[in-house]
Amino acid sequence: MATRRVVQVYLDLLSQPCRAVHILLNCNKIPHTVRTVALRKGENRTPEFTKLNPMNRVPVMEDNGFVLTESDAILKYLAAKYDVPEHWYPRQPEKRARVDEYTAWHHNNTRPHAAKVFILEVLVPAQTGSPVDEGRLIRALSQLDDTLDKLESMFLRRQPFLCGDDITVADLLAVCEVMQPMGGDRDILKERPQLQRWRSRVQSAVSESFDQAHAVLYALRDRRKAKL
């Protein structure tokens, strides 16, 4: 009988959804191997990776031949398969619905709006050598501001975490997006104490796996700061 391999994940830790998957795996001590895919080096466009994922995106999970893309799907699969503590993706219908509501809303809101700030401030200038497009950045920050307002007033409200009293996969997805502009040394939660406190609670809940996942992002920030 062939030995079952541990689950394999293809990640670039500069990618927000990759970090969410990384944190879930590590703080639940789920046995896994990480294969690094450096997007900036085009490692997602190799024939080998394209065969694995024709959309050339990360994260990708491979479980003994079963290949899965999309961080939402991967997080939910891992939570179910490895029987992690229930709070990550609660079973009770109303509680689960709150997590599903957030993970759906996230795609069109937190994810693109936080990513855009990072893309405009860090990625585009790095790739093109041109200065930051200030006009577009201001508009992106304004849009992000609206989204953070909603994150606070619609989801967090007076709760400890986005979907209730305990941390869920929703918090992982959100926190990783909110951290991304840190790569350009921008803390988008600077003027938002409520969300800052939420972020701290998330960090505490996942302990060292937070900084482990974000090490590459911090290094990027530090390199950029050193250049200034």
Added chain:
Amino acid sequence: MSLELYLDLFSQPCRSVYIFAKKNNIPFEFKNISLLTGEHYEEEFGKISMIRKVPAMRDGDFCLTESIAIMLYMVQKFKTLDFWYPADLQQRARVDEYLSWQHMAIRMHGSKMFWLRLLIPKVMGVEVPQEKLDAALEDLNGSLKLIEEKFLQDRPFIAGDHMSLADLVAIVEIIQPVGAGLDVFEGRPKLSAWRDRVETAVGKELFDDAHQAILGAQESVKMMDPSKMQLFRPRILKLFM
């Protein structure tokens, strides 16, 4: 007390929720919210959905937005048949994968095409540059190609042999540009065959009932009042133009 579903059948995610509830005989009260006349800005609706989006659901004291969350809630609460959202982890993951991917792909591209081809020029009276239409079509074609090549491949349905939430969510988005007069099924035999299977699985009567409004859009825009769209006109133009 039964569920209340706040819906506008012009909206794709409202159609998937409607079809799902009806198909599964889930008792609900249909609360019509006409987006194009700004009914989602009314005070009462703001209490159900803070961000004023449809579909929205109220089950007693519990209010919920996001069509996927609403349908998954109904799956659990009403214990619908397994194929909608399989208990098998890998099959379920396939459904989740599609439901996740589609937000920023077919949903976005189908919506944009509908606005650019129909509502913006014909109701808002704003001319849409050809390059914008061309770019939107290219994006839409890209999404349709991925649906055929990655999500369907040679399977009858997205998750395998049976229809699931993935196919329902897919079909309502794909029909949206059809409502603007774009036949996305032409030249796509695989997609057409899948569409026929989905229609059969849902039941033609229910399928047609849910899609009547959108498929009649080209006619109904002639009677639409652009002044009712003033509240969201700037946002729409900013988003799509």
